[in-house]
Amino acid sequence: MTTGPTILIAGLGDLGGVCLELLARERWPGRIVAGSRHLARTGARVNLARLGAMAQGYRPSIEAVSLDLDDEDATAELLDRLSPDIVLTTAARQSWWTPEQLPPAPRAKLAAAGFGVWLPIHLVLSLKLMRAVRAAGSATRVLIAPFPDVANCVLARLGLEPTAGVGNLDEIVPKIASLAAARLGVAVDAVDVSLVAHHALETHVFEPTAGPMPPYFLRIVYAGTDVTGTVDGDALLRHPYPLPPGPAIHFLTSGSAVRLMRALVDADTRLHAPGPEGLPGGYPVLAGPGGVRVAPIDGLSREAAIDINERSHAFDGIEAIEADGTVVFRPEPAGIMARELGYRCDRLPPSEIAPRADELLTRFRAYADRYGNGVD
Template identity: 30%
Template sequence: MTCDILLSGTGSFAARILFDIAATAQRPVKVVIAGRNRERLDWLKVAANARASIFGRPARFESHEIDLLTEGAATTLIEATRPKVTVQAASIQTSSVIAQTGNAWTRLVAEGGLSATAVFQALITKRVAEAITGLSHETALVNCCFPDVVNGMIAALGHEVACGMGNVAILSNVFAGSGAVPDGKRLKVLAHYQNLGAWRRPAASRSGPAPRVWLDEAEIGDVFATFASVKLTPEPVIDISGASGVPMLLAMAQDGGWTGHVPGPGGLPGGYPVSLAGRRLVLDLPKGLSEAEAIAWNGVFEARDGLVAERDGRVRYTGKLHDGLRAHSAELAEGFQMREIEDVCRAMLELRTRLSTTA
């Protein structure tokens, strides 16, 4: 069995991707959904094929039952499906943690930042990337699990990762759809996932670093004022983030062109405007903004508070997250080498379990 797009994961994010492919595909595309929950897989397959029929789209969906946490499963999956595009949306940490409260773990995430969950987000993607590299299979790997940070971790291991979905694309698309962008104007946005928090608050209380936004190559001075009408939900905005990469995935699968915004292209920190040609993404920055400047701007966020993956594979925690981790585990707070991530993940799981039962 070969396919155009392999999607691993059966949660809400994966469902949004599937259902939007089913409703928008213009050319024939075959999608395989992979996961360990047979009942959920069966439903997603039925629902996606039904939606393709409803909208008269040439998309076909199949399923593949597999547990990517078992040894060798990622290699088995890639060998069985031989995808043109691999979309990795399976994680051992749900994104809903950003809206949860009431225990020491959610407090650590709220105060230290989402990079507290980075090793959980990276585990399965790391295994999939290793399988792709080991098989020398040419596929565009799109990691949907915390890509602003995790893609850099995957790249530090020497694996190729095309990009992620959401985050910067959430902001670029809500800005474009807000009415504040005149018809015919080209929008370009530079944004890190840490910029999203301000847009979950009322306009009058927004503060901190804003994303950088250009209209037809002219940078907007006051982004908060220009897009004051835009407000995100406190929960993950899957209806936008899960949809944001669908046109790109279809273009990748069909060797088409596309322009838009993605987080973590090629393992870079944060999100950028990009263009696609032949399944390869390149930065499409505004005139006058160098690649080095754009990367440095995005790199500041995790260097100040979060997690940084160095080129030599060393991962270190910074700022409030480092201090918060140190209060519970001095050893974990010291960071790790990416090759140690399996052991580190087990230690972090133990910490998460302990803190989740502590008020």
Template identity: 35%
Template sequence: MSTVLVIGVGDLGERLAAGLAGNPAVGRLLLAGRSVPAVAAAATTVLSSHDCLVEPVRLDALRVEDVASLLATSRPDLVVQCASRRSPWELVGRDDPAARAVAAAGIALRLPYQLAVPHALMRAAREAGFSGPIANLSLPDVTGPVLAALGLAPTIGLGNASVIQLRARAAWRATHPDAAKAPLIRVIGHHAHVYGVMQADPPTDPDHRCRIYVDEQGNRDDDLAYQAPGLAPGQRYNHVTAAAALPVLAALLPDAPPLRWSAPAPHGLPGGYPVRIHNRTVALDLPPGVTAEEAIAFNQRMSNGDGVDHITAAGTVHFTPACQEAVADIAPELAEPLPIDEIDTRAARLDDVLRN
């Protein structure tokens, strides 16, 4: 029976914890977070719903030494990173100028909120000598390549490309109601595609759509990603994200059967790709005729939709002109290049701007 450590018990963290607790291969689940009441409530909810040992753990996931100690003492078979400084849904419903400007800049502008915890976790894993798989939910399409540049890439990301895959499968099933099972569907796409896919709103330029490959032969059908019924942005997306992430987590457990899926940031690559997970390792599973270089270049271009112009070999994030323009009248310094050692300062500045 496996031990799984889940860091972060917000809405998605608790959903993933519940899904893992229902997996018969998981015998012990550690739920870790900064808020004692929140962690206790989540643990109690999960253990009351499933036949699994669930333990609440108070953890400040930004403290590298504390995370390293927990990894060394608990020796989990899998770590699931769900924590961030602030929820990506925080600006939903706000209509003040600062919130509008920051939202219009693209989610990469809020990278300091999403990068801090996975950065601390990966440093802690290195310090503790932890070599097991680590799955990161926190904006993996962008945080993954930053961490990879620092030699700290998580094993794989969660959500995003997996969500697109589920949406494409739903659309395929709607037109093949009598089929026993859906065909293999492989996705090459970026987080920047997800909102359009979820709202059934494809980009005008076909070259900017995520790439969908059907069957072993990899027949292209990009429209399939945009044909399921649209769903307005909001926390309902978390239900789909959890459903998309749980097969990946199950496949990373010891003795799990192989899985062919699509997922973001395998080994820190930008964007999402088809992958094969077997023996707790992750490898690309690209369609015939598609090279890794081509897939990576496509996702790097699509990262502009999140506000990323490029990421340097040192992990410094440069933002697009559109991102810079969006906050030019509010706080232009927010869109200056972001090196890893400035994420705390930039997060504090974001806090100041969004409080006004």
């Protein structure tokens, strides 16, 4: 008999696998369930996480279950049976790093289109999950890993608001805290960072980049005093901080996800998260058993914070998200995808999310094959 909250990880790819390993080394979860379409493979990952955690002195309760998010009825039944306290979805038709595996020339062409054009392949399974959550009448908290800065806005417009997202701006905050503490010569915990920023900012933060930066708000406080200017917070934000390429950074995302999950079952904690309250971009938040809300930000109104992130959508290639959840893409990125992949999508009404995800994936795979790149 286990006590403590039940966590369901939906989709066990690279990010889900790292989240599983980190969760297995936490003492607060009662039961961790990893759900995937491939039970044998997931069972082996679960065994590895269990034994690794045990070798480290933990005694996690972890199990694997069959989960195909395309089957909404079966997902609703599973939610009903497990009654999870938290669902973390890391399921997507394809990850952010797959196009980065292309040879340099086509990779650069697609990179110029930005990230927003890939929205359907990141959004479609979260949409299906949220429909299943509603169908099950489940009160579970749902955290979205795939592109929450935009996905959560669309889901909210459809009446399917998840609790929040994970990662993204919360991957920038530790970098700033670490550099600011070093500059001040104080402990990291003595430095308090407040950041309002969109997913689109992240590409400018770890490696030097050309081109305009999205707007953001940054405030660094030490010993009750605003030291943002003293430590030159804007320079710290852009200070090169190389990270390994590809999915290795999922340890960073997973750290963010695990801390947010812990707060949801513990006590109100001031953290950062993308997509709270179905809002665009990311914010300082208060996360606790009551949910995740945007926290008050000294020096910035809630409206101004939302405006920063609304304006940032354009830097991810998104012109607007309309009241009915239709996403309007900017002409330049839509044009690149049309030229390169033969995929023309200027508007994405909610009813087209699933077929567009299939089309984009098919066209991308054909494109990758042309370059002799067997990405899968």
